[in-house]
Amino acid sequence: MLSVAEARQKIFDLLTPVTTELIPITMAGQRITAQNIYANLTHPPAHTSSMDGYAIRYKDKDHYNHFEIVGSIPAGSIFSKTLQAGQCVRVFTGSFLSHECNCVIMQENAELSEDKKTVQFHEENSQSGQFIRPQGMDFKLHDLLIEKGELLTPRHIALAAGGNNPWIEVSVKPRVGILTSGNELAMPGAPLSAGHIINSNLPMIASLISAAGGEPVMLTPLQDKEEDLIALLKQQNRLDLLLTLGGASVGTYDLVKTALEKAGGHIEFWRIAMRPGKPLFAGNIGSVPVIGLPGNPVSAFVCSVLFVLPALSFITGQKSGLEPLIEQGVITVDWPANNTSFLLHIRSQLDISPQNGHLFTPFKNQDSSLMNVLKKSNALFLHYPHHAPIKAGSACSLIDLTRLHL
Numbered sequence: 001m002l003s004v005a006e007a008r009q010k011i012f013d014l015l016t017p018v019t020t021e022l023i024p025i026t027m028a029g030q031r032i033t034a035q036n037i038y039a040n041l042t043h044p045p046a047h048t049s050s051m052d053g054y055a056i057r058y059k060d061k062d063h064y065n066h067f068e069i070v071g072s073i074p075a076g077s078i079f080s081k082t083l084q085a086g087q088c089v090r091v092f093t094g095s096f097l098s099h100e101c102n103c104v105i106m107q108e109n110a111e112l113s114e115d116k117k118t119v120q121f122h123e124e125n126s127q128s129g130q131f132i133r134p135q136g137m138d139f140k141l142h143d144l145l146i147e148k149g150e151l152l153t154p155r156h157i158a159l160a161a162g163g164n165n166p167w168i169e170v171s172v173k174p175r176v177g178i179l180t181s182g183n184e185l186a187m188p189g190a191p192l193s194a195g196h197i198i199n200s201n202l203p204m205i206a207s208l209i210s211a212a213g214g215e216p217v218m219l220t221p222l223q224d225k226e227e228d229l230i231a232l233l234k235q236q237n238r239l240d241l242l243l244t245l246g247g248a249s250v251g252t253y254d255l256v257k258t259a260l261e262k263a264g265g266h267i268e269f270w271r272i273a274m275r276p277g278k279p280l281f282a283g284n285i286g287s288v289p290v291i292g293l294p295g296n297p298v299s300a301f302v303c304s305v306l307f308v309l310p311a312l313s314f315i316t317g318q319k320s321g322l323e324p325l326i327e328q329g330v331i332t333v334d335w336p337a338n339n340t341s342f343l344l345h346i347r348s349q350l351d352i353s354p355q356n357g358h359l360f361t362p363f364k365n366q367d368s369s370l371m372n373v374l375k376k377s378n379a380l381f382l383h384y385p386h387h388a389p390i391k392a393g394s395a396c397s398l399i400d401l402t403r404l405h406l
């Protein structure tokens with residue numbers, strides 16, 4: 001059976017990066033940059049005041065009791081004169097300053113004369129350059145602001161926009177088809193007959209795809225009927241990735257793999273040495289890569305973390321963010337040996353505090369159908385194959401799901 005790393009590499013080999021598109025900066029939030037973004041101007045464009053007050057020549061500070069006010073620079077305007085000895089100019093936060101203005105005194109430390117033509121400063125310790133943002137302090141023309149492959153968070157959007165980039169080249173959102181099947185499944189809210197359970201995987205995986213920057217394409221849920229599966233699979237040629245859910249195992253009604261082959265598709269591998277998620281398969285139908293997720297909700301979720309999110313990163317060229325990061329945490333309870341050849345992903349509650357660091361507690365019931373345990377789990381503890389029992393207080397590997405916003 002393949003290891004997780006081998007299976008992930010085989011999935012990458014099936015994938016093709018999406019194309020790119022040019023979109024307005026106002027629409028570019030949460031997208032992945034397809035090109036480096038550069039500064040089209042310098043920011044700030046000039047020396048600017050960071051306070052409301054008066055700008056002076058610092059060298060005049062100790063030589064004058066009263067400074068003559070020779071002008072005012074409201075935001076959006078330019079001061080065209082050059083300050084002479086003993087002169088000052090009224091400034092506001094963001095005012096552009098000429099080069100000889102190298103000290104700003106806050107208005108709280110200034111006393112205007114009655115005729116408002118002069119001002120006296122009561123500030124002992126003013127420094128040269130105080131309350132002045134030098135030209136280009138943030139970035140300079142042609143500076144690299146954001147690299148290709150970065151996720152555009154609101155922080156990135158501020159920088160790209162501030163660098164005067166009205167249009168951004170981004171990766172097209174990958175269209176990810178989601179195909180659920182099973183006679184027992186009814187969508188939330190649909191009439192329920194005896195023997196039915198709710199199709200929770202479809203909403204779960206759709207929300208996971210959206211959260212990861214993809215466009216979920218929810219295909220009509222099917223019954224366990226091979227001909228219907230074949231017909232639907234044959235139509236899927238406009239997707240960047242197809243996820244099937246359920247029917248991946250060995251039961252009489254686990255038809256998805258054979259349906260894929262009969263529809264003209266190909267299975268690259270089936271089964272991996274992990275739990276939950278052992279029956280995962282991957283392949284393709286025409287140009288569309290297919291990942292076959294197991295039907296148990298927890299298995300589908302864990303496989304999505306380990307395989308679907310990295311696949312989306314690969315397709316969009318995202319450099320970091322969706323890869324599950326393996327960290328260390330300290331287990332709070334004794335945990336039995338892993339006597340299997342499977343890498344176990346144990347659902348756990350992780351608590352991070354400055355006093356205790358990363359402490360985690362696995363849930364006792366690790367059944368892969370339990371959505372309630374999954375909801376409470378913010379971490380997956382990696383229990384390696386053939387590992388001895390673990391004592392409380394030992395350091396272990398884990399994946400912090402909150403880092404993936406899951």
Ligand SMILES: Nc1nc2c(c(=O)[nH]1)N[C@H]1C(S)=C(S)[C@@H](COP(=O)(O)OP(=O)(O)OC[C@H]3O[C@@H](n4cnc5c(N)ncnc54)[C@H](O)[C@@H]3O)O[C@H]1N2
Nearest residue numbers: 180198199200201202246247248249254278294295296299
């Ligand atoms: N004899 C064996 N039986 C099973 C094996 C095995 O190796 N030998 N593997 C087990 C493992 S591990 C898993 S995981 C499951 C996966 O099976 P399938 O991928 O074939 O999934 P189904 O049989 O279709 O469903 C499993 C389980 O999940 C429920 N389910 C399915 N789809 C949904 C959905 N969209 N929303 C909510 N719940 C869903 C389904 O009702 C079943 O209860 O196989 C084991 N069996």
Ligand code: MOO
Nearest residue numbers: 276277278299368
């Ligand atoms: O691997 Mo299954 O996914 O253990 O429930």
